[in-house]
Amino acid sequence: MTWMIYGAYGYTGELVANHARSQGLQPVLAGRNEKKLQEIANRLELDYQVVNLDDTVALRQALGEMELVVHCAGPFEVTAAPMIDACIATRTHYLDITGEVAVFEYAHDKAEEAERAGIVVCPGVGFDVIPTDCVAAQLKQQLPDANHLTLGFDSASRMSRGTAKTSVRRLGEGGAVRRDGNIEAVPLAYRTRTIDFGNGEKFAMTIPWGDVSTAYYTTGIPSIEVFIPASPNLVKRLKRMNAWRWLLRFEWVKKWLEKKVDQQPAGPNEKQLEQAVTYVWGEASNAQGKVVTVREKVMNGYKLTSHGAVDIAQYVIAEKPKGGYYTPANLCGAELIERYRVE
Structure with a gap:
């Protein structure tokens, strides 16, 4: 067919x-x-x-x-x-x-x-969301009574224009987490913590990644957050942006930001596609405080x-x-x- x-x-x-x-x-x-x-x-x-x-x-x-x-x-x-x-x-x-x-x-x-x-x-x-979804499923297998799931990834790869446009279009909506089975809107850089994604400890922040939705349907775990590495300065800028991110919801602002993105390269070059690998990490915990962790190293996201x-x-x-x-x-x-x- x-x-x-x-x-x-x-x-x-x-x-x-x-x-x-x-x-x-x-x-x-x-x-x-x-x-x-x-x-x-x-x-x-x-x-x-x-x-x-x-x-x-x-x-x-x-x-x-x-x-x-x-x-x-x-x-x-x-x-x-x-x-x-x-x-x-x-x-x-x-x-x-x-x-x-x-x-x-x-x-x-x-x-x-x-x-x-x-x-x-x-x-x-x-890459959205195969590796993180599989890590979520592995964690559920290892800790069937988990009630909290945290996922994350670290990649040195450049974004494609399409990914960057999606990101800037969504800035005005802030972040997202799942709590007690429900998706909740939260501020940008809502939570921060230090995580070893597989290549050393890094400061990280929450993002509204697709697993906030999908990992719930994969695992049934009711509370989910997703993290990526971020510099303290970027976190500070995003937190300050929360006060006026409502401006970013206007379509004309989104279009202006998209035009800025169009000035960037189309995406990772051939060398980055082959060499810029991705570290995927996940952590599940249950009501008794037991914690299990999974780390995977996968090919470039694109x-x-x-x-x-x-x-x-x-x-x-x-x-x-x-x-x-x-x-x-x-x-x-x-x-x-x-x-x-x-x-």
């Missing part, structure tokens, strides 16, 4: 397309910009299809011929809903590479519709995304899981991370 990579000419979408082709696969490339699509399709000798997410009829017609779509066109807070809805209508499996909490929650809200349609809806099939998106697409096509909402670890098991470990 035929499958599609939508947004194949973005930085990460192109990595996914390149990896799929290197594996001898022939996905259809799609997006709204014909010139960019044609360039990559010609280079990879793949078919392409021009379709705009705003054109519901054309989108459903395109998806009607596909068994599965890997959605790579952000910002997903804008693009995920129309694609998920179209996939449910056309009975097309849906995967994406988002890390946005709101998108994971929207996808989870569609669980019953996905089950009735007989399709898999599994957002986050890249390289992992390109591999993970293709791996899970092929898994869904081959195994034909029951329809519904999934996290990567729920779909493929905690052992999925073994594919992406590095020495």
Whole structure:
């Protein structure tokens, strides 16, 4: 059956397309910009299809011929809903590479519709959130009665423009944690602590990473926080920003920040993709005070995304899981991370 990579000419979408082709696969490339699509399709000798997410009829017609779509066109807070809805209508499996909490929650809200349609809806099939989701699942296995989960990662890799745009668009909303089963909005840099992610102790702060949503559905652990390394000066700046971050919610401010991002390189260069590995860490604790810790060292996040998106697409096509909402670890098991470990 035929499958599609939508947004194949973005930085990460192109990595996914390149990896799929290197594996001898022939996905259809799609997006709204014909010139960019044609360039990559010609280079990879793949078919392409021009379709705009705003054109519901054309989108459903395109998806009607596909068994599965890997959605790579952000910002997903804008693009995920129309694609998920179209996939449910056309009975097309849906995967994406988002890390946005709101998108994971929207996808989870569609669980019953996905089950009735007989399709898999599994957002986050890249660095967001494969390795952290697998670590969460490992911790749950080791401490079944855990009631608090803390995850984090450390990477020296440059962000892609798409990731940076998502980050600046979300600044006005602040942070997010899960407490007693509910997602709560919190200030930027809400909590800080020192963590050894696997390469020495570092000062770290909370971020609204996708696991605030997904790790709950993977493990059932009711309280979840996610950390990354941050300098004390950055934490101070973010804390000061909390007083006026409401300004960052205006669309014109978001657009201005996105234009600034457009001046940056598209993403990590080839050397960074191969050498800038990622350290993933997790800690679970229970009511009696027992604590367990897991550390993993995995490939560069963008390289992992390109591999993970293709791996899970092929898994869904081959195994034909029951329809519904999934996290990567729920779909493929905690052992999925073994594919992406590095020495």
